[in-house]
Amino acid sequence: MDVLNTMQLVEATIASIQEKRDNSDRSFKALYEKSTKLAGEMGTEIQKHRITKLQKNRSNIQIESVEDYYRTSVFIPFLDFILNELTTRFPKHEMKCVGKLQMxxxxxxxxxxxxxxxxxxxxxxxxxxxxxxxxxxxxxWKYIWKSLPEKKRPKHPAQAYRLADAPPNVRMLLQLLCTLPVTTSTAERSFSALRRLKT
Structure with missing residues (x-):
């Protein structure tokens, strides 16, 4: 998967989560009903945490309804956290700039x-x-592009990169589009697994 496909998927994901956030009453109701049913099958019931007059270390929302309590203290903060992480990880301005390279x-x-x-x-x-x-x-490149029959025009950067007559700067942009990483990962360091090996 390349960055451009990822950008579209990220935007769709953010829009989907934002819709759930905007309609939290309706979206949480279905989730709460499933949770209540599952709790009933396990022989227990959903209860809210004890509320005190003054609390600094955990959520202490003064709401009587159990459903509203979990919607306000768990569901909405969780969606806000996910939205914040996605927008931080994939800044809209930078993603739009990368998207322009596909033009x-x-x-x-x-x-x-x-x-x-x-x-x-x-x-x-x-x-x-x-x-x-x-x-x-x-x-x-515009004239090279126009000279190609519409069926032979490349749809993906990797296909366009293979065109031998692409100018050097355009070719490098296409190479960047092919190789820009979607995510990064690192190998686990050996000393972090050493304790488990000894055990």
Missing amino acids: PLSSNFEKGYHNEILEGAYLYKDDLPCFSALEGELQI
Whole structure:
């Protein structure tokens, strides 16, 4: 999966969670009913935590209804946390800039949008062979793009990257699109597993 597909999925995920957050009464009601049914099958019932007049270390919301208590103290804060993490991990401005790099593969590329592509490419100007030549190369790429039959036009950066006649800066942008990581991960360090091995 590339960054552009991820961007669309992240936006859809944020919109879906935000809808649940905006309609928390309705979305939590179904969840609470399932939880109540499950608790009944296990021979117990859902109870709210003890509430005190003054509490600093945990949630102490003064609500009588058990359903409202868990909706206010657990459900809504959880959704807010997830939304905050997603927007922090995938900043909208940076994602839009990366999205503009896909424009040379768009069917509307013939109509222009060069300034928007340049704005997106500015983030990676140090990685390009010659950023100042990019505007001229986009004009060349436009004519290369127009010369290709519509069925043969590449839909994915990896397909476009294989075109031998792509100008160097455009080719580098396509390479960046192919290789930008969606997430990062690191291998577990050996000393962190050593205790388990000894045990």
